[in-house]
Amino acid sequence: MAVPRLPSPIVALLLASLLAAPTLAILPAGARARTDQAQIIEEDPALLAHPGTTLAQMRALGASTIRVVLHWDLVAPQDGAKHAPARFDDADPADYPAAHWAPYDAVVRDAQADGLTIDLTIAGGAPVWAQGAGIPPQGRADRSFAWKPNPRLYGDFVHAVAERYSGRYVPSRGAPPLPRVHWWTLWNEPNFGQDLGPQAIDGSTVSVAPMMYRGLVDAGWRALHQTGHGGDTIVIGGFAAMGLTGRVDRAHPLGLPGDYAQTKPRQFVRTLYCLDVNSHPLRAAAAAAVGCPTTAAGTRAFRTAHPGLFGASGVADHPYSGERSPIDASDLDGDFALFSQLGGFEHTLDLAQRVYGSRRRYPIYDDEYGYITRPPHPGPYLSPTTAALYLNWSEYLSWRSARVASYAQYLLTDPPPGRHVGFASGLETLQGRPKATLYAYRLPLFLPQTTVAAGRSAEVWGNARPAPFMARDADGPQRVRIGFQAGGRGPFRTLQTVTVGARDGYFDLRLRFPASGNVRLTYQYPRRDPFLATSLEGETIHSRVVKLTVL
Numbered sequence: 001m002a003v004p005r006l007p008s009p010i011v012a013l014l015l016a017s018l019l020a021a022p023t024l025a026i027l028p029a030g031a032r033a034r035t036d037q038a039q040i041i042e043e044d045p046a047l048l049a050h051p052g053t054t055l056a057q058m059r060a061l062g063a064s065t066i067r068v069v070l071h072w073d074l075v076a077p078q079d080g081a082k083h084a085p086a087r088f089d090d091a092d093p094a095d096y097p098a099a100h101w102a103p104y105d106a107v108v109r110d111a112q113a114d115g116l117t118i119d120l121t122i123a124g125g126a127p128v129w130a131q132g133a134g135i136p137p138q139g140r141a142d143r144s145f146a147w148k149p150n151p152r153l154y155g156d157f158v159h160a161v162a163e164r165y166s167g168r169y170v171p172s173r174g175a176p177p178l179p180r181v182h183w184w185t186l187w188n189e190p191n192f193g194q195d196l197g198p199q200a201i202d203g204s205t206v207s208v209a210p211m212m213y214r215g216l217v218d219a220g221w222r223a224l225h226q227t228g229h230g231g232d233t234i235v236i237g238g239f240a241a242m243g244l245t246g247r248v249d250r251a252h253p254l255g256l257p258g259d260y261a262q263t264k265p266r267q268f269v270r271t272l273y274c275l276d277v278n279s280h281p282l283r284a285a286a287a288a289a290v291g292c293p294t295t296a297a298g299t300r301a302f303r304t305a306h307p308g309l310f311g312a313s314g315v316a317d318h319p320y321s322g323e324r325s326p327i328d329a330s331d332l333d334g335d336f337a338l339f340s341q342l343g344g345f346e347h348t349l350d351l352a353q354r355v356y357g358s359r360r361r362y363p364i365y366d367d368e369y370g371y372i373t374r375p376p377h378p379g380p381y382l383s384p385t386t387a388a389l390y391l392n393w394s395e396y397l398s399w400r401s402a403r404v405a406s407y408a409q410y411l412l413t414d415p416p417p418g419r420h421v422g423f424a425s426g427l428e429t430l431q432g433r434p435k436a437t438l439y440a441y442r443l444p445l446f447l448p449q450t451t452v453a454a455g456r457s458a459e460v461w462g463n464a465r466p467a468p469f470m471a472r473d474a475d476g477p478q479r480v481r482i483g484f485q486a487g488g489r490g491p492f493r494t495l496q497t498v499t500v501g502a503r504d505g506y507f508d509l510r511l512r513f514p515a516s517g518n519v520r521l522t523y524q525y526p527r528r529d530p531f532l533a534t535s536l537e538g539e540t541i542h543s544r545v546v547k548l549t550v551l
Contacts, residue, residue, distance in 0.1 A: 042067040043412035048103040062465025065117040079127035091156040093164035112179040123188035155219025162227035183233040186220040191268040193260035203248045204255025210271035211291035221308030237315040239265040264335035266348045273352035303356040314363035326394035363405035370425030377424040388440035396446040443543035457510040464505040485518040
């Protein structure tokens, strides 16, 4: 995640940012490009502690994919020591402590039983023995930090993880093989110094984190192919959406981004692909400083030398928008990649491919997203009601996009005060009470126009998110009702019932409303479903309410 551990200058960027950029490219009205958009949710602490109950809750909400961040140093033996254990084979899953694997094994098993997909992000921090010399004190105190991680050792770790979750690995005598994982993400937020450092050296004039990440992708890509996962979904990036640039001064003796801050994601991508600000190949000393070819011949060989940069399934971004709506790109730095700027981010990726003769247009995986709310956070954040609107709006735009391959919710439950800087983007409070965002996530509803002329129809988009799962287990088709409350008073009556398929729960239609009033969706869980909590069987649930004005 990007925002929870941001240094104070970057927290300020969530409140006021810097230059305009292209907005998310969407299709014409009525068009639909993707029928396979993954619906991701992430909640690592509760998931690893209580996988069965947490996965059941996620499944009831309708998430199809669970993002799990597997931290290298949490699995590695002697992660705080300067040297790995004697005779330790870091490519062999059996050489890692079984207890360190146990929470992830349980999640993978339970997810398979529930019919859920795991997006396994193999991330830092790195154990001390796999990091470079001169680790700063802050890096030793942060479990997610990795200082100049050794790419060969990271590749060995990816090999161990991929072998363990290959579908054929038996963790102990007499036990069944562990399920296979089919979706991998290589590292988390490589443009954030608290995940990969240093970001820049020499007074922040040389951006070195992209060079380090290039080596990590190379090693991870090889390991996944060596273990039979070459045909799986393999995603690179997972970029934090913002970044900082600044000269050396008393407050920032390393400049910005320095060791720990964020590199702007589009800038990071250009350096990752050895391109200058105009997307031309770097040359001479500028190229050598960041591990790039210095000659035309080297540029011609770059694509072959780094297959993961050109053959991945897609690129992930964490397009947190702070308090902005999903279309607000005003006064933003053009090298950021917030939700409203995904079109510009796609353009940078496309240019990087074309320089090397590739026509690949990478899908964008939004695999971490959400809105911090006030309450419970005391800062200048959105109300839960506005956050609910923005969640549905952003998902509608994702659904309509030809390039966005997933939509994500982070978190399930708000964390305790003080933890992750109070990253209160959950669907329910710390005490387990539902927020407005829970109703928005479970049954999304969005009307692009909430004022229409009398006699004209309005577009109604929605998603009965739990329905595809229920269709697998229950008899009969799954339906969602579009309800209308005339004048905003009295009972809701059903204007139309929509049957949703087993592939996804989305629908998009035009409907004529008789007057001004309120619109909402209603769905009933099946009365008998082996994966539902007994308390949910037969329960009727509703979306948020949308006010519609008919002139």
